[in-house]
Amino acid sequence: MIAEEILNDLERILSKTDEKAFERFLDRLQPGKRIFIAGAGRSGYVGKCFAMRLMHLGYEAFVVGETNTPSIRPDDLLLAISSSGTTDSVVNAAKKALSHGAETLALTADTSSPLAQKSDFVIYIPSNDPKEDGSSPLPLGSKFELSALLFLEAAVSELMKHYGITEEEMKSRHSNL
Structure with missing residues (x-):
């Protein structure tokens, strides 16, 4: 079945992601x-x-480009996600x-990219292996995007466990409109 291949x-991909980088990210x-x-x-x-x-966990989290995103300041953190890093x-x-003193983390498949070079810390998602023969059933950038989603969901699970945050607590912050 194709789902099993995916x-x-x-x-x-995720088994090749650096465990220590995951811990440093957390x-x-x-x-x-x-x-x-x-x-x-x-x-x-x-x-x-x-x-x-992150909002469900109780963090102040903002998406760059949204109308309610405030200015970034020192001591803030930017997570920049781009497979190509370009x-x-x-x-x-x-x-x-960086120019405003915030820490910048890159989540990318290219550690030599401009994004990686402009970041304080790089999390490498090895989804663009040039040695692969193209046999993956996933089109275009799906391998990176799905791997990144799973990486970040794993981070949420670890943060829940580490800080003792329950699903009930998270549900209390879930949108109700």
């Missing part, structure tokens, strides 16, 4: 820290999913965040 693909998500998320296209949707989960809007957000 799950195997994602498992292979360390940066301190309660009380404002977290901004930048991404374009489908990576942007992944970022919005993560911002929503998306202009995302790279520019990272540059701007």
Whole structure:
């Protein structure tokens, strides 16, 4: 079944993601820290999913480009998501965040990209392996986006466990309009 092939693909990618980088990522998500998320296209949707989960956890989380996003300041954190690491809007957000003294994290499949070079910390999602023969059933950037979503959902689960946040508590913050 194709779903099994897709799950195997994602498992292979995530098994290559650095566990220590995951732990360092979690360390940066301190309660009380404002977290901004930048991404374009489908990576942007992944970022919005993560911002929503952070809000459910009780964090102040903002999506870059939304009308209610405040200015970034020192001590804030920007998570910039881009498979290629070359998306202009995302790279520019990272540059701007750094110029305002905020810490910038890149979630990318290219550690030599402009985004990675403009970030304080890089989380590598190894989804663009040039040695692969194109046999993946996932089209275009889906391997990165789905891997990034699972990586970030795993972070939410770890934060829940670490801070003792229950699903009931998260549900109390869920939209009711």
